Amino acid sequence: MSKNLLIKLPxxxxxxxxxxxxxxxxxxxxxxxxxLESRINTDNGYLAAAELFCRVTKTGNxxxxxxxxxxxxxxxxxxxxxxxxxxxxxxxxxxxKSVQRKLLGFISRREKEIAAAEHRRNEIEMSADEExxxxxxxxxxxxxxxxxxVYNPKPAVDLPLPEMPKSSNVAVKKQLKxxxxxxxxLPRSWLKPDTASIREWINLNRxxxxxxxxxxxxxxxxxxxxxxxxxxxxxxAR
Numbered sequence: 001m002s003k004n005l006l007i008k009l010p011x012x013x014x015x016x017x018x019x020x021x022x023x024x025x026x027x028x029x030x031x032x033x034x035x036l037e038s039r040i041n042t043d044n045g046y047l048a049a050a051e052l053f054c055r056v057t058k059t060g061n062x063x064x065x066x067x068x069x070x071x072x073x074x075x076x077x078x079x080x081x082x083x084x085x086x087x088x089x090x091x092x093x094x095x096x097k098s099v100q101r102k103l104l105g106f107i108s109r110r111e112k113e114i115a116a117a118e119h120r121r122n123e124i125e126m127s128a129d130e131e132x133x134x135x136x137x138x139x140x141x142x143x144x145x146x147x148x149x150v151y152n153p154k155p156a157v158d159l160p161l162p163e164m165p166k167s168s169n170v171a172v173k174k175q176l177k178x179x180x181x182x183x184x185x186l187p188r189s190w191l192k193p194d195t196a197s198i199r200e201w202i203n204l205n206r207x208x209x210x211x212x213x214x215x216x217x218x219x220x221x222x223x224x225x226x227x228x229x230x231x232x233x234x235x236x237a238r
Contacts, residue, residue: 007084009077029056057237113162121159
């Protein structure tokens, strides 16, 4: 039975406007940042630059937050459309897999038939190659003919081979596939470090690592093979 699919989407604004106030604040901050001295030499200069850094960061964050708010209905709409489309297509994908399994089953059987026919034809050809030699030995024995070429043509092998049907609707080709059975035996160059787990371990052992770094003359420390930790100064707005 034919049916229509009606997808209800969240309301979205027909247009998006970023106020001129934000652009004025942005340009003003850019101008102030450009006038800073190339090197901060005084405490007051440091405090002024820190205050400017905070305002620059927060101004940029306000636009990023606005972007997220404006995009959220669109992202929700995209998710709703995708979910509805996936549900509508799911029975068709199941039918596709079913037909695909049957096609692969036919191809597998036909390949076996072709291999068996080729093997049988090779056996017949080998048998035909042996028969002339036996015929010559028989001629020599019966007719006492030595160094005589006996004309005994090789019989033609008339054994048609089954063929794989060709369809303009599908392409059949062999593809190399793989499964990872023993990941610990893979070459090291194929292994990707789990940086999230490394960061979690560093956070759990933060105090001990900082103590070890304080005692390390080189400014860095290797807590385990392959990992080197160090202290770097970062500055963030508050």
